[in-house]
Amino acid sequence: MGFIHPYDRPNSYIGRTLPRSRAKRAVAGRGRYTDDITPPRTLHAAFVRSPYAHAKILNIDVEAAKDASGVKLVMTGSELAEMCTGPWVGTLKVFENMKAEPQHPMAVDRVCWHGEPVVMVIAETRAQAEDAGELVVVEYEELPVVINKETALDPGSPVIHANLGDNKAWEHTLGSGDVDKAFEEADHVLEETFYFGRHTAVSLEPRIVLCEYDKGTEQLTIHTSSQCPHMIETVFAQTLGVPEHNVRIVAPDVGGSFGLKIHTFGDEIAATAAAIQLGRPVKFVADRLESFLSDIHARENRVKAKIGIMNDGTMIAAEIDDLSGVGAYSQYPRTSVFEANQILNISFGPYKHPNYRARAQVVYLNAVPTSQYRAVGHPIGISVGEFMMDWAADVTGLDPFEIRRKNIMEDDSYPRPIGSGIPMKDLSHQACLEKLYGLMAYEDLLSEQTELRKKGIYRGIGVAGFIKGTAPSPVGYYGAGGARIAAQDATTVKLEPSGGVIVALGVTDQGQGVDTVMEQIAAAAIGCSMDHVRAISGDTDATPYGGGTYASRATAIGGEATYQAALDLRREILHMAGILLQADPNELDIVDGHVVNDGSNEPRIPLSEIGRIGHFQLGELPNNYQPVLSHTRRYRLQDSPYIYTNGIHGAYVEVDVDTGWIRHLKHWVVEDCGRIINQQLADEQIRGGCVQGLGGALYEHCIYDDYGQLQNGTMADYVTPMMSEMPDIEIDHIQTPTSESELGAKGAGESGTGAAPGVVMNAVNNAIKPLTDGRVTEQPITPEIVLGALGKI
Amino acid sequence: MSEEMITVNMTVNGEAVSKTIPVRTHLVDFIRTELGFTGSHLGCEHGVCGACSVRVDGDVVRGCLLLAAQADGCEVLTIEGITDTGxxxxxxxxxxxxxxxxxxxxxxxxxxxxxxxxxxxxxxxxxxxxxxxxxxxxxxxxxxxxxxxxxxxxxxxxxx
Amino acid sequence: MKAPKFSYVRADSVEHALELLDKHGDDARILAGGQSLMPTLNMRLSQPEILIDINRLNELKGISLDGDTVVIGALTRHVEVLNSDIVSAHLPLVTEAMPYVAHVAIRNRGTIGGSIALSDPAAEMPACALALGATLVVQNSGGKREIPAEQFFHGLYETARAENELLVEIRFPSQKKDNVSVFMELSRRHGDYAIAGICAYGKVTGETIDDMRLVYFASEDRPVIGEHAIAALNGHAWSEETKDAVSAALENDLDPMANLNGSAAMKLHLQKVLTGRAMDTAVSRAGGTL
The missing domain is CATH 1.10.150.120 ([2Fe-2S]-binding domain)
Structure with a gap:
């Protein structure tokens, strides 16, 4: 019969919904998060943070704090700097002409944002460390604050980092075609300006490190809530001058990550330095107040957009001008300019306009540094593009579906580039669009909308297509960019003496179900039962080096590595079985943990016997054969910068046109994330991602005043989406396997977040359209913004 | 001021416990650090997120908004206990x-x-x-x- | 984010609590439900020397009917008020408002007295007390005094309760037989503090508003009676003209505080919208037609 792809076998694990073992543990309260681990003699860190957005540090008096009850160490920024190899500089080579100020883990002589760590206190308990922190006296001299991105580049503006000359971090332009000519030729040219608020991740488990340094072996072990253990291992090692191979990062259960936890923060370096200095375990938990003041922020952008449309609805040109307000420093090592860069890359991405021009300017502000948060740049680029598409529909008298049918790239037209020059392939915009049309029963919604409007009830229907960059390659930003961030990933698949299989992963699991997905892939590829496969992840001592879980890459990249490693082990098992059974390996198969005769499935030898013989009874094998029962394979993209995915969202909202309140009634998604390994897990990634996007679109906003003070740094004031206001979300799929890998999986973790803000903004505008010429162009879409668009206040 | 201590007695997940702790300790810190029941989590410590929800004398409450001292004499049930009872x-x-x-x-x-x-x-x-x-x-x-x-x-x- | 050091005393009687209040004055905080106090302690926004825990004072708990008065002990938990048959029969406004008070776990612990004594301007119970003309009974070591709700709320977290006094009881007049009540509020998410809110309580005869009290909360520094709006409302049939007149009059009653939740202009607008909706509902509840 020959080799059958695992996903083509009957009852294959690939494509099946299977429960997660981690879930069984979590529902019993037996999850194991970093804060659940407390070795004997653990000390606790607390930080004195800057109350100012920008100030010179004149003096720090720590004497009273040192004498406080339970205190073991008080460390200033300059003392910490002496323990470090040097400050961080958050630039990448690929971002030409980017400027960044060196950043110390804790402020040394100047604070640049409200919340920047200044002094660390280590004490027997966290409460004592906080008590002592109150006794630290820091004298500041306030400096001029830059907090408004719109004036940060004005000639008269104060400059945050004098060495950089001005507040500009980076400027970039890209495009294709002749945009100016196209605008001249267009029947309609539409222009609008959009504002996107600053968000932060609010993972329920905050950032945390538990640092232990063994002075005998000189080994540093850090338990931490991380998505990318190997990547941060590098950062800790390099910053503190510990050889990388002497650092072990363990990420046990991780209580939400969302991009936040790919990063390393200065306070974490400080706590680690304290553990090295004191020789005792040190734990630091960023409490919720300091999370808001120190976790990376994201999204703050102003985008001016312009499109040229012909009377028949064809878009012939698009232009965007983005102004991105990042924080006081560029976040090391990924930089803070990725978001702006992605906005340029993906805006208007589903459409085939031949002319595109985009510019981004990224400016520093005296605010929390921004960096990568779920669906980097996509919520902004998609909101802008899809708004403009709906507006074009209005102007040309087309239905929102109709104008998209006209402009989206055809499913049979790939490979082809989009306006930003990025190559696209294996996409299915047309199929997704038609599926959504049916899924949301669009025509019924239209009739209902019309009927309800007669009763003064204003409902809006939104549609928003998207592309999403997933699984970046090493030829783009990472690797080539100069940062030690792996775009490859690796899996080791081992046959144990029991016949069970261990799958050791470079990618990690934060509850998405990565472990389960990899177990499914390995079990399917080998031909054994899921019960006999166990994944290990989140421990740099136990897993092969990999990039970890970020940018929707775990299944797309790690999955292929797992698949190939498992196929290698399968081949080895069949080879060994062939020797033992004196059979041709090509006439053997593995089914349900038994080597069988291919075709008839007649059992020949169980994997437990292969395991036993392979590990203990090697004398039964020929002398010239050393069985290799542990296989590692790595995988990376080759020429493509990303594996792009596509899909489309629909939303149905009701706007209370007197109060401006929005009720999100229903949300639909049709998504093409390539081959699906576990449909339930894919669906739940999309649902969770959608709500995270809806949070940003409707509620979330880090609000700064003119002095750079964060105004709403509590969970009572930073409004996250809760259960009552969120809609049910219906999901369907088109599966176009990526041609980049054999497995064919693309990323699925972020697209919900990327497209949900745009669709809800379109739905709100659709709802109020009969009443006003005003449009909502700002997120979060507060009632005040809706009332403003309606002209009511 | 010095750290004021208090001895608390309560039943947690069916077991009687007695501990002397700083009076400022909230219930979930007490349960997690003194008793080792780590199933109840701290997400915000200001009563918004609900990760610390535990049952005290039959009612679900925010464990971060109750001092352990206030639960003296109470029946406390956490996720571990409610798992055991089925x-x-x-x-x-x-x-x-x-x-x-x-x-x-x-x-x-x-x-x-x-x-x-x-x-x-x-x-x-x-x-x-x-x-x-x-x-x-x-x-x-x-x-x-x-x-x-x-x-x-x-x-x-x-x-x- | 751990609370600062403090002393803790569990009061074993009201007298004991009052004695401690006399002794410690402003350095003491009463720990009732603790659902607002504990966050401020954890955030170190408040650093009292001593907490006086009154949670074991059973004499401050319970709901009873005293003639035409519903008597609610200050330490009665929100959940008990929500589930009380006495309250739903005699104070439907309070029953209608209670689900808006935070979330289940908070209502299980938080107390009606604590909410009123704290006087958060966006809280529901102070507004209900004012709308229904409740009497707040406070006690110090010298004895009790009764304060009408109209005189109790002084401003942002400020009340007529003196430092050495404990709020012990809230006395609500039962809703009059011919009266109706309506509670409405707008918050971004269910259970959040309101951005705008109204309690309407009074009499509607046919389509005429006879004697309606309108209390606004969340937009001002305390719950306020909409005197001008009421003047424009009472004695009039509920109509578009009346609605416009009431809206115009309301501008003389309210001076909303702008904050992160919205501008003064938006809050005034929302209070006007709520006024119209509340009166639509009141008329409808009174059996009238619109």
């Missing part, structure tokens, strides 16, 4: 089957709140469930699957 084993199984959790950090608090809702044994709509559960934050799931799980167990328990 009171919500059907709901726990459904959470796993429906994948009504991802990172799992909110899950103990979510289950403690849902346990109180399901104990009402009444018909409820999805909106009712969403409203009752609206004080528990989950960043991962988008809530839909949690509503599904609770709805289906309520229907099962009502014999539907």
């Amino acid at each position: 009171e919500i084993s059907d709901l726990q199984e459904k959470f796993v089957e429906r994948n009504a959790l991802q990172c799992g950090y909110c899950t103990p608090g979510m289950l403690m709140t849902a346990a109180e809702l399901l104990a009402q044994k009444t018909e409820m709509s999805r909106d009712d469930i969403r409203e009752y559960m609206s004080g528990n934050y989950c960043r991962c799931t988008g809530y839909h699957a949690i509503v599904d799980a609770i709805e289906s167990i309520n229907n099962e328990r009502l014999g539907g």
